Amino acid sequence: MPKTLKFPPGFLWGSAVSSYQVEGGIENSDWSRDYPAGKACDYYNRYEKYFDLAKELGQNIHRFSIEWSRIEPEEGKFDKAAVEHYKKMLLALRQRNIKSMVTIWHWTNPLWFARKGGWENSKSSEYFARFVKFAVPELDNLVDFWATLNEPGVLLSHGYLAGIHPPHKKSILGFAKVYGNLIKTHNAAYKIIHSFNQKAKVGIIYNATFVKSAHKDSIVEKICVKIWEYLRNRMFLNAVRNNADYLGLNYYFPDNIEFTPFKFPFIGMSNRSKEITDMGWEIFPEGIYHTLKDLKRYNLPIYITENGIADAKDAKRAKFIIDHLRWMHKAISEGVDVRGYLYWSLLDNFEWTYGFSKRFGLIEMDFGSLEARIRPSALKYAEICKSNRIILDIRY
Ligand code: IFM
Numbered sequence: 001m002p003k004t005l006k007f008p009p010g011f012l013w014g015s016a017v018s019s020y021q022v023e024g025g026i027e028n029s030d031w032s033r034d035y036p037a038g039k040a041c042d043y044y045n046r047y048e049k050y051f052d053l054a055k056e057l058g059q060n061i062h063r064f065s066i067e068w069s070r071i072e073p074e075e076g077k078f079d080k081a082a083v084e085h086y087k088k089m090l091l092a093l094r095q096r097n098i099k100s101m102v103t104i105w106h107w108t109n110p111l112w113f114a115r116k117g118g119w120e121n122s123k124s125s126e127y128f129a130r131f132v133k134f135a136v137p138e139l140d141n142l143v144d145f146w147a148t149l150n151e152p153g154v155l156l157s158h159g160y161l162a163g164i165h166p167p168h169k170k171s172i173l174g175f176a177k178v179y180g181n182l183i184k185t186h187n188a189a190y191k192i193i194h195s196f197n198q199k200a201k202v203g204i205i206y207n208a209t210f211v212k213s214a215h216k217d218s219i220v221e222k223i224c225v226k227i228w229e230y231l232r233n234r235m236f237l238n239a240v241r242n243n244a245d246y247l248g249l250n251y252y253f254p255d256n257i258e259f260t261p262f263k264f265p266f267i268g269m270s271n272r273s274k275e276i277t278d279m280g281w282e283i284f285p286e287g288i289y290h291t292l293k294d295l296k297r298y299n300l301p302i303y304i305t306e307n308g309i310a311d312a313k314d315a316k317r318a319k320f321i322i323d324h325l326r327w328m329h330k331a332i333s334e335g336v337d338v339r340g341y342l343y344w345s346l347l348d349n350f351e352w353t354y355g356f357s358k359r360f361g362l363i364e365m366d367f368g369s370l371e372a373r374i375r376p377s378a379l380k381y382a383e384i385c386k387s388n389r390i391i392l393d394i395r396y
Contacts, residue, residue, distance in 0.1 A: 014054065029110060048092050103149075215259070221257050
């Protein structure tokens, strides 16, 4: 008999997308100006077809985001039709017996909000709260899980330190303001959703990771690892932990701290790995285990809300998924309360500043004809989703 790893009964299996990356036709957001996504996967119109494919692949949960710039295209003016659209999507998931996880903010902001200074504005959490108060009661009875913010750390690092995402700033002061405002925003949104529905399951999606050192014996690196673990993984979560019914973990790659005494700036991130994805990211499945073990401190149910690989040739994807699932299983078997796994992404999509070049999808997209084709790795993942277990001696 082949050895199998069984997952807990009721474990959720699925995949994730976000509005800007798949919907198409979003023209009123801050990202639309600098990085137009055009029709993307035309998910806004073709969602039923994609949900059918997810169902066929044995998935029982789907994560997507609602687009603030569609629902509130002008300040204080809400578009009922846009919310109705998301209602129809949620109904379509229910009809297929697929649970929903709805992200309220996945990086894109309405232009009017960006023009007011975006997340640096001291009223930003109030603007967001107004949007939440409008959208949530309309949709709540069809939503299984709410996720307030997706990876707030990426907006902070890429938008306010590195300047590579909108609003393209390099400002410590801006960073500090946005940091505080995002915490306020999550905490307020959590309370608002619970004021409508005490039983709602509301979480935050965070990309914590495993921090390791490049040299085993370096004391400097060991100290830096400790400091970075706190800054990268805990500081934000500590501030929102009391307003969360679950944690969403997005895990992709570890951080490798390296001390270079003869090279400025002396301390930084290295990537010496031979195994990398098409993004150049190190493949280190064991990292999901350590990250999960560390998140246990929060004593909250955890969902892997993203884990995935850009792999245009589909040569590494099946192994990537299975290796991560094996380490996730180990964490579960050691008492970490992981309740679901959502692969990023259901579809090849718009990978932000990289455009359409990076292929994360279980489903391959032809962005010209919009033909969607299930990749071989998706079928391997489907076997796991359908059976709730991994058969170990299969070669992937
Ligand atoms: O595509 C992104 C997603 O929007 C947020 N998490 C990481 C993914 C891959 O880069």
